[in-house]
Amino acid sequence: MATEVAVAPGHHEDEPDHMANYLIAARGVKSWLVTLDHKRIGVMYLASVILAFFMGGMFALLVRLELLTPGRTIMGAATYNRVFTLHGAVMVFLFIIPSIPAAMGNFILPLMLGAKDVAFPRLNLLSFYIYVVGALFSLFSIISGAVDTGWTFYTPYSTTSSSSVVSMTLGVFILGFSSILTGLNFLVTIHKMRAPGLHWRRLPLFVWGMYATSVMQVLATPVLAITLALLAMEKVLGLGIFDASLGGDPVLFQHFFWFYSHPAVYIMIVPGMAIVSELFATFSRRAIVGYFAVAMSSLGLALLGFLVWGHHMFTSGQSEFSTMLFSALTMLVAIPSGVKVFNWTLTLYKGSIWLTTPMLYALSFLVLFTIGGLTGLFLGTLSTDIHLHDTYFVVAHFHYVMMGGTVMGFLGGLLYWWPKITGKMYDESLAKVSWFFVFVGFNAVFIVQFIMGSRGMPRRYYDYVPEFRPYHQFSTVGSWILAVGFFILAYVLVKSLRSGAKAPPNPWGSAGFEWNTATPPIMQNFAVTPTITRGPYDYHEATEEELWDGFPEDFKKSEP
Amino acid sequence: MNTEPTMQLPGQWSTFGVGYDWLFYFIYWLSVVLFVAVVGAALYFVVKYRRRPGVKSEPTGHYLLLEIGWTVSPLILLVMLFHWGFAGYVSLTAPPPDALDIRVRARKWSWDFEYPNGGHSQDELHVPVGRPVRLILSSEDVIHAMYIPGFRVKRDAVPGSYSTLWFEATHVGRTRYFCAEYCGAAEQPVHEADGTDRYTGHFSMNGWVNIHPVDGPAAESVSGENTWRSGWASYLENVLRAPIDPATGHEVTxxxxxxxxxxxxxxxxxxxxxxxxxxxxxxxxxxxxxxxxxxxxxxxxxxxxxxxxxxxxxxxxxxxxxxxxxxxxxxxxxxxxxxxxxxxxxxx
Structure with a gap:
């Protein structure tokens, strides 16, 4: 069935070689720009999000540098407000939301499903170009005076700000459609393009994670689009929706905004969890304990993600009744999160653990996400939240989840699939050095922010009272350690591209389905549609040699 | 109760301090225990079950009881936390009926406090010790938030409506308040006579809460950092004076x-x-x-x-x-x- 649907990629090209490595199957810039191959689109996304991550990271370093001393260090207050806004907006909308789903999901998902492409290859390319156009609008906003509203665009500040809010919100509005189309594409792909024998109980946990993420992208993102459209209409046409002086309700914006942006938090973290599940299985040589519970917990998070937006507004003046309800629902988030963490930990038990760099990132995820999750208890509990709301405690909490969680998952997945994507190995020992700097630097930046926050340092402050100075300095020095880690990592990746050793077909001895194709994959992924006869984590069914060379029955079944 | 800060929390200046800090440190130690248990187990397994030649991993079995256990048992803790948090929140939102009302108006980037007698103070809040005080907040432009870490209270000031918070200070002295909702900054700094630039914005919308004793020296005898030492009645009468109606020459509340x-x-x-x-x-x-x-x-x-x-x-x-x-x-x-x-x- 899948054979007929997905022959489309590159058909109008001058006869690319479908059996050749996808990187060389067609040549020239144009063959990339008009490609319908999910792998190439994934690679273009990957390059884009890494660029965005670099940009957002630079803004972060500027923010930390400015906070090195109280008062002015390198920039004025108005500039500082723009820089931290851009850090947030670029990281959230240009990097972290598309990072794992659009870049790695695009590349890996069809390989895991035994499909030749996603369900709608043209839509896939369109969503990439929508991303590019949205990114250009955001960049235009940056050069035309930038935005100083914070990435949350709270009204009435955003509707009265003289900075270029409209082009930024328009950019984010456009980016949203890219996200919706990718989600839709993945949903249909997962439902309709699974190889014979790949029933739901055999789906890799990465695919389950992508499924939950896609549901949220399709259902939540339109609300953001509507909200930002209303914001732009109020700003341009003077329509009174959020502005109290025009008869609107400023808090309504927060409801609308968080109705998307809270699910968006799970759009960001669930893919990270999805990658980590794969890493734990591969490098422990063991099926994830409680496979079904872990899969369902992704869907559980997706569902709960829609019901807790009000916990961003405990001090905003929503009714006491809603506040109580949102606090209770927020507490429930701990259940699926706990299920994942406990099951990963137990997966290590009696495993055969190989501490590669991807596995180090998976373990970092476990440690840092646990801190991020536990500090969430302080914020879900009503009375403790009141004091901590809008302080550095919240900043530290969400960086432990978003960066300690998602970014660690992203980096783990990047190195894990690097040989699959590029066909080359990277320098493992240097990669471990970079991991060390990233891990230590990250903790140095953010652990002190918990203390600062609980002692009363509000967030988004250009200046601070003298007692917070030592904490800020510690944090800023941490940001330099972190930056060193990332530069070493960049060097490792560039070196691998230029002179890395050729990757073996299955460098990690993984039972995952994506390793059943050539490394790097051929243009149409599989010479013959594979028939799946086992689960993705059936390590106990193969001998040591078979793990490296391929499960015997996979090859038997894929012969015509 | 102690007005000295602890490692993680500011000093306790209000009646909310003790209960709040107890709950905070309870969650903290609960988190420490859970963190050590999870991460300790993970690290132990990583060392104990590191890959060795010829040693295979054990196939994953089914642990249904364990799964149910760690899905259900956290619920008990969560219900407890929710209950304590909600109980604390209810006391935060229900001021006693005899509370002293202070009207607070926020604007970019300053605070105006209006006392029951009609008197005003700018950027410095004055309250009596040992008496419930209710702040009625509003904003004249964008959203701001009144945050008094020493009191463990925070509330947004939203344009177009009133919101309230209350507290009862337990010690005389002074503690800081901050604006906690981002509200921008002036595009340009003010050039001071001494050559420095002074920036104003969200970050500069902070000041001191002066907690006055009920009886104390007259307002005229103290000034500057020691303003809080003067007796509340004297300070209210002599410094936070009610405005005079020019028509009658009388004070108007x-x-x-x-x-x-x-x-x-x-x-x-x-x-x-x-x-x-x-x-x-x-x-x-x-x-x-x-x-x-x-x-x-x-x-x-x-x-x-x-x-x-x-x-x-x-x-x-x-x-x-x-x-x-x-x-x-x-x-x-x-x-x-x-x-x-x-x-x-x-x-x-």
Whole structure:
């Protein structure tokens, strides 16, 4: 069935070689720009999000540098407000939301499903170009005076700000459609393009994670689009929706905004969890304990993600009744999160653990996400939240989840699939050095922010009272350690591209389905549609040699 | 109780401090235990089960009871945390009826505090020790938030409506307050005479809460950082003076001004203050009561309801009356609305 649907990629090209490595199957810039191959689109996304991550990271370093001393260090207050806004907006909308789903999901998902492409290859390319156009609008906003509203665009500040809010919100509005189309594409792909024998109980946990993420992208993102459209209409046409002086309700914006942006938090973290599940299985040589519970917990998070937006507004003046309800629902988030963490930990038990760099990132995820999750208890509990709301405690909490969680998952997945994507190995020992700097630097930046926050340092402050100075300095020095880690990592990746050793077909001895194709994959992924006869984590069914060379029955079944 | 900060929390300056800090440190130690258990187990397994040649991993079995266990057992803890958090929150939102009302107006980038006698202070809040104080917050432009870490309280000041927070200070002295909701900054700094640049914005909207003793030296004998030492009554009378009505030469409190407005704007043609129903409901014993509305629902008469009823009278009409009142949107300033509300409060 899948054979007929997905022959489309590159058909109008001058006869690319479908059996050749996808990187060389067609040549020239144009063959990339008009490609319908999910792998190439994934690679273009990957390059884009890494660029965005670099940009957002630079803004972060500027923010930390400015906070090195109280008062002015390198920039004025108005500039500082723009820089931290851009850090947030670029990281959230240009990097972290598309990072794992659009870049790695695009590349890996069809390989895991035994499909030749996603369900709608043209839509896939369109969503990439929508991303590019949205990114250009955001960049235009940056050069035309930038935005100083914070990435949350709270009204009435955003509707009265003289900075270029409209082009930024328009950019984010456009980016949203890219996200919706990718989600839709993945949903249909997962439902309709699974190889014979790949029933739901055999789906890799990465695919389950992508499924939950896609549901949220399709259902939540339109609300953001509507909200930002209303914001732009109020700003341009003077329509009174959020502005109290025009008869609107400023808090309504927060409801609308968080109705998307809270699910968006799970759009960001669930893919990270999805990658980590794969890493734990591969490098422990063991099926994830409680496979079904872990899969369902992704869907559980997706569902709960829609019901807790009000916990961003405990001090905003929503009714006491809603506040109580949102606090209770927020507490429930701990259940699926706990299920994942406990099951990963137990997966290590009696495993055969190989501490590669991807596995180090998976373990970092476990440690840092646990801190991020536990500090969430302080914020879900009503009375403790009141004091901590809008302080550095919240900043530290969400960086432990978003960066300690998602970014660690992203980096783990990047190195894990690097040989699959590029066909080359990277320098493992240097990669471990970079991991060390990233891990230590990250903790140095953010652990002190918990203390600062609980002692009363509000967030988004250009200046601070003298007692917070030592904490800020510690944090800023941490940001330099972190930056060193990332530069070493960049060097490792560039070196691998230029002179890395050729990757073996299955460098990690993984039972995952994506390793059943050539490394790097051929243009149409599989010479013959594979028939799946086992689960993705059936390590106990193969001998040591078979793990490296391929499960015997996979090859038997894929012969015509 | 201690006004010295601990490792993680600021000093305790209000009655909320002890309970708050207990819950905070309870969650903290709970987190430490869980963290050590999870991460300790993970690290132990990583070392113990590191890959060795010839040693295979053990196939994953089914652990149904364990799965159910760690899905259900956290619920008990979560219900406990929710309960304590909610109980604390309820006490944060329910000020005692005898609380001293201070009207707080936020704007970019300063705070104005108006005391019951009509006196004002800018950027420095003055409160008496040992007496519940309720802040009635509003904003004149964008959203701000009053945050007093020493009191463990925070509340947004939203344009177009009133929000409240309350506390009871337990020690004389001073503790900082901050604006906690991002509200921008001036595009350019102010160039000071000494050559430095002074930046203003969200980050500069902070100051001191001065907690005065009930009895203490006269206001004139203290100044600067020691302002808080003066007795509350003396400070209120001599520094936070009520404004003088130029026409009469007498002091005017907001409530007295409201009474003047009541007559001057002809509110009295439809609303009595002696309990008799006229075209509109009487103001006597109205504030703080639940009233039935024409649409069958009911509403608590508080600051927000009175404000709404003056600006948009047709939205929530009291049962038994006709929606005939004109809107005063644009013809009464925010300050005049506040004065009318203060007057109505005195009639309850």
């Amino acid at each position: 907001p409530a007295q001004w409201g009474e003047l407005l009541y007559a001057r704007n002809q509110c009295n043609t439809c609303h009595s203050v002696n309990g008799s129903a006229m075209t509109g409901p009487t103001w006597q014993h109205m504030f703080g009561q639940n009233v039935d509305l024409a649409d069958g629902t009911h509403v608590l008469v508080d600051e927000n309801y009175v404000r709404e009823s003056i600006l948009q009278p047709a939205v929530k009409v009291v049962r038994g009356f006709n929606p005939v009142m004109p809107s005063y949107q644009g013809s009464l300033t925010d300050r005049q609305l506040d004065a009318l509300i203060a007057y109505i409060r005195t009639l309850r």
